[in-house]
Amino acid sequence: MPEKPMTQIPFATRELYEKGVAAVQKKNYDYAITLLMQALRVEPGFYEAREALRATQHQRSTGKRSLFHKFVGSASSLTRGQVALRTNPLDAIQIAEEALNDDPSNMAAHELLADAAMAAALPKTAILSLEVAFKSRPTDRKLAMKLAEAAGELGQRSRAERIYRDLLRADPRDGEANECLKNILAAKTLHEGGYEKFGGEDASYRDALRNKEEAVTLEQASRLVKDDDVAARLITEAEARLAKEPENLKLLRDIADLHLKRKDFDRTEEYLNRYLKVAGVNDPLVLEALRDVGLARFDHEEKSLDPTAADYAEKRAEVQARRHAWRFEDVKRRADLNPTDLHIRFELGELYLQAGKVGEAIAELQKAQNNPNRRIPAMNLLAQAFSRRGMNDLAARKLLEALKEKPVFDDEAKDLHYQLGVVYEKMGKREEAIEHFKTIYEQDVSYRDVMARVDAYYAAQG
Numbered sequence: 001m002p003e004k005p006m007t008q009i010p011f012a013t014r015e016l017y018e019k020g021v022a023a024v025q026k027k028n029y030d031y032a033i034t035l036l037m038q039a040l041r042v043e044p045g046f047y048e049a050r051e052a053l054r055a056t057q058h059q060r061s062t063g064k065r066s067l068f069h070k071f072v073g074s075a076s077s078l079t080r081g082q083v084a085l086r087t088n089p090l091d092a093i094q095i096a097e098e099a100l101n102d103d104p105s106n107m108a109a110h111e112l113l114a115d116a117a118m119a120a121a122l123p124k125t126a127i128l129s130l131e132v133a134f135k136s137r138p139t140d141r142k143l144a145m146k147l148a149e150a151a152g153e154l155g156q157r158s159r160a161e162r163i164y165r166d167l168l169r170a171d172p173r174d175g176e177a178n179e180c181l182k183n184i185l186a187a188k189t190l191h192e193g194g195y196e197k198f199g200g201e202d203a204s205y206r207d208a209l210r211n212k213e214e215a216v217t218l219e220q221a222s223r224l225v226k227d228d229d230v231a232a233r234l235i236t237e238a239e240a241r242l243a244k245e246p247e248n249l250k251l252l253r254d255i256a257d258l259h260l261k262r263k264d265f266d267r268t269e270e271y272l273n274r275y276l277k278v279a280g281v282n283d284p285l286v287l288e289a290l291r292d293v294g295l296a297r298f299d300h301e302e303k304s305l306d307p308t309a310a311d312y313a314e315k316r317a318e319v320q321a322r323r324h325a326w327r328f329e330d331v332k333r334r335a336d337l338n339p340t341d342l343h344i345r346f347e348l349g350e351l352y353l354q355a356g357k358v359g360e361a362i363a364e365l366q367k368a369q370n371n372p373n374r375r376i377p378a379m380n381l382l383a384q385a386f387s388r389r390g391m392n393d394l395a396a397r398k399l400l401e402a403l404k405e406k407p408v409f410d411d412e413a414k415d416l417h418y419q420l421g422v423v424y425e426k427m428g429k430r431e432e433a434i435e436h437f438k439t440i441y442e443q444d445v446s447y448r449d450v451m452a453r454v455d456a457y458y459a460a461q462g
Contacts, residue, residue, distance in 0.1 A: 003047040003124045013042045017049045024052070029060035033101055040097070044090050047124050053097065054128060057104040081112045085119065092116035093125070107133050114146060123153040138372030139405070141167060145177065152184050160184045165285065169343055170373045231262050247278050256289070265297040282337040284344070291330050298323035327351065342371035346378050353385055361385045376402050380416055387423050395423045414440050414447050421453075 006014065020035035036053040039046055081095035096113035099106050110129035117126035130147045137143055148163035164181035167174055235258050242251045256271035272290050276283060302319045305312055328351055335344045349364030362385045369378040379402040386395040399420040406413045417436040424433035434457045440447050441454045 003045045003122055004043060006048055009043055009046050013039050013046065016042075017046065017052065020049070020056075021052055024056050024059070027059075029056055032056050033060065037094075037097065037101075041094065044093060044120065045122055045125075050125055050128060054100075054104070057100050060101075078108050078112055081109075081116070085112065085116050089116040089119035093120065093122075096129075105132075105136075107136055111143075114150070118146070118150060118153070121153075123150045126150040127154065139375060141170075141174075145180070148180065148184075152187065157184050157187055166373045170377075231258050234258055249275055249279060252278065253286075260293060260296070263296075263300055265293055265300075268293050284334070284338050284341050287334045287337065291327075291334070294326060294330060295323065298326070328355070342368050343374060346371065346374045346381075349378070350381060353381055353388075358385050358388050362389075376405060376412060376416075380412075380419060383419060383423070387419075387426065392423050392427045396420060396427070399423065409443060414444060418448060418450070 009017070016035050016039040020032045020039065023029075023032035023035060033053065033056055036049050036056065039049045040053065043049070077095050077099050081092045081099070084092040084095060093113055093116045096109045096116065099109035100113070103109070110133045114126040114129040114133065117123070117129070127147065127150045130143065130150055134140065134143045134147050144163050144167055148160040148167075151157075151163070152160040161181065161184050164177050164184060167177040168181065171177075235255060238251055238255045238258070242248060242255065245251060252271050252275040256268050256275070259265075259267040259271065269290060272286055272293065275286055279286070298319060302316060302323075305315050305319070309315070331344060331348050331351060335341070335348050338344060345364045346368035349361045349368055352358075352361035352364060362382065365378050365382040365385060369375050369382060371378065379398050383395040383398040383402070386392070386398065399416055403413065403416050403420070406416065417439050421433040421436035424430070424436070434454065437450050437453045437457075440450045445451045
């Protein structure tokens, strides 16, 4: 049941909506909500009515009911909503809206509504609530995944791609986000390349291609190219097409990727730079791709060294030193091109700290902590920078602040507890330090040297 535009809504239901909007203008919010809810019961996909209802909920005063009554009523109704979600998503949507009538900032109701809307194939309705919930909890991975899924369903593939890439920046090991990113990129490829066929439900993208040979080419391009001859042929075909479509950004990226798979780093950089020139903007994702190409070049050079050679260790160290210096210059260049990109600020702050430039690291990490996706890692590194300067009280304060924002006990939380334990030891607060080491010990005795630290503490107690 997709959302419907105003033109597809029956007259009687439109009339309810128009009367509701008129009531809002007169500040008769209770009556407006009643009318808009009636319209949505008849047409759950009436998106304009949904937007108007949400705005009215925020405008209406919710002070008429006691906080206790509101809390108990909301909790009870949302329990019913969770049950309805499994059998009738449209009922769950109505239940969630009733809870939002009482409290439009009820995040549990927004999440229920979003889940029910996705189950009912109403992605715009889902996004309306997901955006509210995600703004409230910008580091919530689960909400981010839901928002990206809804955006993809709605055809907002670039937005979904950005969300998945942010999640992978926060955790490069996130396999689910990585798989979703691949799927959304594949969908973008089909859409932007004109391979989708807008026909019946059973239509395949193959039907939209001119001939079978083009279908084979597309499928080969979508797989990891292992055969150098196949890659060369794909490049030739893509470059011939690019000659006719010199501003096709997707083709430029595809050709760059094919050259990278052949380890032709110069040609890869050439096409990525052409992309930036045609796009006319400093696309941070393309700048990151250029960074990855540079790092891949150094990795390839290092792997090409003969490990049996007498000077292997010396040459390897020399390559690594050049790699580190190049990465430093690259991240500073990207920071200059995109001064407001807080992800780059985090990267620069991390490199400064590794290089022992503590003052510069603090300046960058203080900016980076305003990035919701890198906030906790930035706070952790900032605390370590404070500690290196002997500002252990500031370091402890920052680590405690970060721990308050950790809802789960994962590896990141372990590192925060560990760093805080180390800081307390430097401050001479041994009892406070050991409590944080014990917190880790209870969950993971193999983490770093926690077992040795805790065992030594108890041994000293006799």
